[in-house]
Amino acid sequence: MSNQLEQLIRTAEQLASAGRWDEAERVWLEVRRLHPQHPKALFSLGVHALQRRELAPAIELLCAARAVAPTDPVILMTLVNAYAQQGDRDAEREVIESVLALDAYFLPALLARAHWMERYGRASAAAAMYRNALKVAPPPSHWPAQLKPQLQHAREVSELYSAALSKHLQTKLAEARAALEPSVAGRWDEAAAIVTGRSKPFVSESNQLLVPRLPAIPFFERSQFAWAAALEAQTDAIRAELLAALQSQRDRFGPYIAYGKGDPVNQWRELNHSTRWSAFQLWRGGVPVHDNLQLCPVTAQALALVPQVDIGGLCPNAMFSALAPRTHIPPHNGETNARLVAHLPLIVPEGCWLRVGYERHEWKVGEIVVFDDTIEHEAMNGSDELRVVLIFDVWNPLLSPAERDMVRAITAAVREFG
Incomplete structure (x- = not known):
């Protein structure tokens, strides 16, 4: 049967x-x-x-x-x-x-x-x-x-x-939002976006060292960095050195993403070993690139105004970051929230932007922007021209000097063990 x-x-x-x-x-x-x-x-x-x-x-x-x-x-x-x-x-x-x-x-x-x-x-x-x-x-x-x-x-x-819910909240919250200080208004815009499902919570995700209990702040206030005005005052001179490097030292702008064969490249597949995102390195992984620094003495002196993040094997880093026309840097996260990333915009056509977490920022030449790169971020050059910013590392101002010593100690101990 x-x-x-x-x-x-x-x-x-x-x-x-x-x-x-x-x-x-x-x-x-x-x-x-x-x-x-x-x-x-x-x-x-x-x-x-x-x-x-x-x-x-x-x-x-x-x-x-x-x-x-x-x-x-x-x-x-x-x-x-x-x-x-x-x-x-x-x-x-x-x-x-x-x-x-x-x-x-x-x-x-x-x-x-x-x-x-x-x-x-x-x-x-x-x-x-x-x-x-x-x-x-x-x-x-x-x-x-x-x-x-x-x-x-x-x-x-x-x-x-x-x-529909966003429109409703915008109307109902207008009076309460108007009473907020500008420095905190952004967090409530983000809260509303999360409530409506238009955004998600963004948290710090570090590829190396995560310092717990630090708030995940996408963009820091410029007023928190005493060196910002002095560095911005050097914008024209730094830009002149950049233009000279683009003119005569273009071969020194190497691919920023350079994974080896067999490495999982994930979102970096299109930019791996591509000069669409290239960098003229001044400091790399804590080591000065002397030949490039000698070509850019004003930039080197300006960076000396910034308290350097000295995390062995990781920081400081500094570079001219060049993004080709119509090029997108996909969402990614940085190495540690002990340091922040600063941009001094030098060449910024229209259609260029940086998103960190929920917030989207449009660069303005000569205006420093400092952000936590362990929060998911991406960038876009939507123009037909080159976009270049000077990128460098700074300490997270929420860490005390003793905590900075701990950052150095823990990263050194991990390297020693490895």
Whole structure:
């Protein structure tokens, strides 16, 4: 009997795969005659009835299949579809919840729950559920074909809801925001963006040393750095040295990203060993590049005004960073939040920007910007011209002198052990 059943099941599945539905259904009927409670036969016959929109017989068969195989997600989700077509909202919801009780992260059931909420007038709850489903889903490039339309709809609903909520918050919070100091207003713009789902929380993620309990501040106030004005005053002279280097020493601008063969390059694939993002190094990994420093004496003297971050093997770093036209530096994180990264913009066409966490900044020639590069950041040259900034390291001003000594000590001890 079992061999006969197995052969019939294979035949039915092959016929269905070939689109020969009537023949497949006849074989499934024979399977059921031999084994009245066979779950595949009950399920398949229920699907055939559903295709003909014979909803009552389909649901009866699918319920019988569920009774035999109560944890089969395919049977359960097909029953959800049948109840949805029948308009039995309570039965549909019961089956959806039973699937999620088995697996709270089962994507088709999360989408079904959101769709149920949307159809029955619970717009806010539906948008939140769609957002949760999108968190569980793989990246859009890997969306399963059978779920792609639902996921696209989920994204559209989420975006529309976020836009509407953002507009509502902007109106309702205008008076309270106007009362804030400019230095803290940005954090509340970001808080609203997180509430609406337009942004996510950004935290410090260090590739080497993470100093715990330091706040993740994207951009620091210029007033926190006593040396800033003196360095900015040298902008024209530093820019002149840069232009001279671009004119006569272009071969010294090497690729900033230079992973070796076999190294995982991840987001750096397009820029690896590419001069689209190049650097004229002045200090690198704590070591001065003497030949380049001699070519740029004004820049070297200006950098001497800055208290150097001396973390052995890591800092200081300083360079002219050149970003070619129409080039994007993808999101990434830096080495340690003990140091910050400073930019002195020298050549900045329109269409160039830097994003750190939630905040987006547009460089202005001669105006220092200091940020925590362990917060996810990216940059873009959207123009048809070269963009160049002077990049250098500074200490995080929230660290005391004794803590700076600890930074040096812990990194040295790790290197010694390694």
